[in-house]
Amino acid sequence: MKSENNLFHLKVIFKKYPVFLFFLGFVGIITLLSAMFIFNNSIIQLYMFFLSIIIFFVFFYRVGVFRYKKHQTKNILINKERELSREKCRVDILLDVGQLCSWQYSVSAGILKFDASGANILGETKSYYTYEELIQNRYLKKILDYIENLDTPVFDEEACFPFVNKWVIIRGRCIGRDIDGRPNQFIGIIIDNTERKQTLKKLEEISVTDELTKLKNRRFFFETFSRELNLYKRNHQVFSVAMLDLDYFKKINDEYGHLAGDYILKKFADLITREVRPYDVVARFGGEEFIIMFPSIDKSEAKKIVNRLKVKVGFLENKFHDQLIKFTFSCGIGDVSEIGQYTEEEFITIIDDRLYKAKHLGRNLIVSGG
Numbered sequence: 001m002k003s004e005n006n007l008f009h010l011k012v013i014f015k016k017y018p019v020f021l022f023f024l025g026f027v028g029i030i031t032l033l034s035a036m037f038i039f040n041n042s043i044i045q046l047y048m049f050f051l052s053i054i055i056f057f058v059f060f061y062r063v064g065v066f067r068y069k070k071h072q073t074k075n076i077l078i079n080k081e082r083e084l085s086r087e088k089c090r091v092d093i094l095l096d097v098g099q100l101c102s103w104q105y106s107v108s109a110g111i112l113k114f115d116a117s118g119a120n121i122l123g124e125t126k127s128y129y130t131y132e133e134l135i136q137n138r139y140l141k142k143i144l145d146y147i148e149n150l151d152t153p154v155f156d157e158e159a160c161f162p163f164v165n166k167w168v169i170i171r172g173r174c175i176g177r178d179i180d181g182r183p184n185q186f187i188g189i190i191i192d193n194t195e196r197k198q199t200l201k202k203l204e205e206i207s208v209t210d211e212l213t214k215l216k217n218r219r220f221f222f223e224t225f226s227r228e229l230n231l232y233k234r235n236h237q238v239f240s241v242a243m244l245d246l247d248y249f250k251k252i253n254d255e256y257g258h259l260a261g262d263y264i265l266k267k268f269a270d271l272i273t274r275e276v277r278p279y280d281v282v283a284r285f286g287g288e289e290f291i292i293m294f295p296s297i298d299k300s301e302a303k304k305i306v307n308r309l310k311v312k313v314g315f316l317e318n319k320f321h322d323q324l325i326k327f328t329f330s331c332g333i334g335d336v337s338e339i340g341q342y343t344e345e346e347f348i349t350i351i352d353d354r355l356y357k358a359k360h361l362g363r364n365l366i367v368s369g370g
Contacts, residue, residue, distance in 0.1 A: 213269035
């Protein structure tokens with residue numbers, strides 16, 4: 001409301017006042033000349049003379065008011081410009097601190113504009129794009145195609161810019177439509193969501209990783225097991241599962257201490273990771289138990305890999321505080337072809353039973369059937 005009043009004063013000062021002052025000055029001059037040269041009657045001349053003085057007084061008073069208001073309005077405009085500049089500075093700081101930028105896009109003109117921080121967030125080199133430039137940028141064009149085809153006036157979309165490793169949230173609103181009612185003008189903000197995404201990724205990684213051995217945990221194994229099982233049901237792609245348990249691990253803890261036990265667990269985890277294939281899934285199942293999933297091979301092939309691992313364990317030199325600690329493991333193995341006879345839980349239970357059968361038969365053994 002205040003800015004509207006200021007604009008009204010501007011119009012009055014620069015349009016109405018000059019015409020009024022010119023007219024007032026003209027009347028004053030005519031009155032003075034009439035008093036001096038036209039009327040011979042001294043009383044009329046005196047009257048006209050005083051009238052001209054009053055008119056000139058009003059004229060110069062109005063000139064003074066005009067100059068004062070002009071100066072006052074100029075100061076108001078200067079203050080407004082300063083206030084707008086400070087406000088823009090505050091907005092820029094908030095955009096920068098909040099890791100977001102504003103944008104506007106015109107479909108008909110084919111022009112996309114970002115503010116200064118937009119180029120940094122998106123990893124682009126400019127903040128102004130024509131349509132010809134947009135169609136060459138597959139990431140920006142993909143977003144704009146999504147925006148143009150929206151039926152809702154407000155949108156909120158997440159997008160990835162992999163070439164700069166950025167995740168962003170694009171929020172906006174349609175502010176104009178063409179004569180056919182299609183969205184034509186858009187305005188909104190882009191939020192840098194990379195840090196949040198990275199944090200969520202780290203939290204997800206922590207939630208499926210065993211803290212001690214850095215292997216995947218039981219939860220991750222069962223999620224992967226379910227996916228592989230579904231793949232087997234669709235494509236009959238075989239996979240095997242082996243469950244391993246360290247022999248006499250409680251004795252290691254009692255004789256050398258729990259730190260020594262942790263050391264052996266980590267050494268064994270590192271050895272398994274080195275010996276299996278890159279795409280095999282290794283997880284700590286709990287305590288001194290480990291579980292391995294071998295995609296694309298049956299239990300006979302999986303047994304060869306576990307046998308190789310058993311040989312490597314025999315050659316390991318596990319020194320903890322200058323104390324040599326030797327250990328072995330027992331193992332039970334099965335493959336998905338057997339799951340037709342059992343449920344998923346029963347299948348894992350059968351492999352666990354084979355593991356404990358290996359222990360019952362004397363330990364340091366691999367059992368794959370029976």
